[in-house]
Amino acid sequence: MDLNQEEISKFEEAGRIGRKALEFALTLIEPGATLAQVAEQTEKFIRDSGALPAFPLNLSIDNEAAHYTPFPGDKKTFRTGDLVKVDIGAQIDGYPSDNAATIEVGDTGRHSGLIDASREALNAALKLVRPMVPINEIGRAVASKIGEHGFKPVRNLGGHGIGKYDLHSAVFIPNYDDGNGKLLKPDCVIAIEPFASTGTGMIHSGPAGNIYILSGTRNVPGEPIFDHFGTLPFAERWLEGMVDSTGNYIKKMIRERKVSEFPVLKEHRGAMISQAEHTVIILGDRIRVLTQ
Ligand code: CO
Numbered sequence: 001m002d003l004n005q006e007e008i009s010k011f012e013e014a015g016r017i018g019r020k021a022l023e024f025a026l027t028l029i030e031p032g033a034t035l036a037q038v039a040e041q042t043e044k045f046i047r048d049s050g051a052l053p054a055f056p057l058n059l060s061i062d063n064e065a066a067h068y069t070p071f072p073g074d075k076k077t078f079r080t081g082d083l084v085k086v087d088i089g090a091q092i093d094g095y096p097s098d099n100a101a102t103i104e105v106g107d108t109g110r111h112s113g114l115i116d117a118s119r120e121a122l123n124a125a126l127k128l129v130r131p132m133v134p135i136n137e138i139g140r141a142v143a144s145k146i147g148e149h150g151f152k153p154v155r156n157l158g159g160h161g162i163g164k165y166d167l168h169s170a171v172f173i174p175n176y177d178d179g180n181g182k183l184l185k186p187d188c189v190i191a192i193e194p195f196a197s198t199g200t201g202m203i204h205s206g207p208a209g210n211i212y213i214l215s216g217t218r219n220v221p222g223e224p225i226f227d228h229f230g231t232l233p234f235a236e237r238w239l240e241g242m243v244d245s246t247g248n249y250i251k252k253m254i255r256e257r258k259v260s261e262f263p264v265l266k267e268h269r270g271a272m273i274s275q276a277e278h279t280v281i282i283l284g285d286r287i288r289v290l291t292q
Helices: 007-026 035-048 114-130 135-148 224-227 247-254
Strands: 058-061 064-066 083-086 088-094 101-102 157-163 166-175 188-192 195-197 204-213 259-266 271-274 279-282 286-289
Touching: 007 035, 007 064, 007 083, 007 088, 007 101, 007 279, 035 058, 064 083, 083 271, 101 114, 101 271, 114 135, 114 188, 114 195, 114 271, 114 279, 135 166, 195 259, 204 224, 204 247, 247 259
Parallel strands: none
Antiparallel strands: 058 064, 058 083, 064 259, 083 101, 157 166, 157 188, 188 279, 195 271, 204 259, 279 286
């Protein structure tokens, strides 16, 4: 991927707004607050800052690793002791950022070791990021740091390349040494996202998480969701005022296979998961973390 100065600036701005939005979201999470309030206020913060959300705010709790966002009218509230992964993205003209942090509601300190594990694993990975580094070395560093804390890395989730209107482009950055010696290429944007688990370290697809995306080959100009979100994920909450009945519209689009819904990604019952994530730009041998 060759990046020109204008594209680089858009990635930088998306990263800067993503960082601020994550800080803002963390201040809103407290016992009794609804997930819907936090999502709506944080997404508004992103819009007010001059960007658009790159995907619906993910608020995934306890054994959920990712991909839950509130549905319209969702009454679910945060409770003391909930382990919340806040995963956020901002985009400028389709150039996205992606960053995440984990907090414990009410700060009881019960899960601080698990929270530290993914954050320190992210820092260890960031130290290794440079062009032509074998990608599995990054995974090895992530797994070893999480192991030091006595937890397991989630092996079937990982970091990913980021491109225009594309949150999961070619590169995959594993959270363990998967033996893939492919080299990290210069001139690209990637997200690194370690997940630490008290369970088995494998996640599976749970129930639907209220996050939708246009199906790959069905991009329909003139269709409201394509014109608004392109090929980035969206929430039903965002369709209000755009189409008549948001629920019926989504059902129809899914029936016609124009839209698909992401399942919540979760560990087994009783397991706890933490996550930390930053977006990084690699330009020649210059590395910059865009979301810190
Ligand atoms: Co990501």
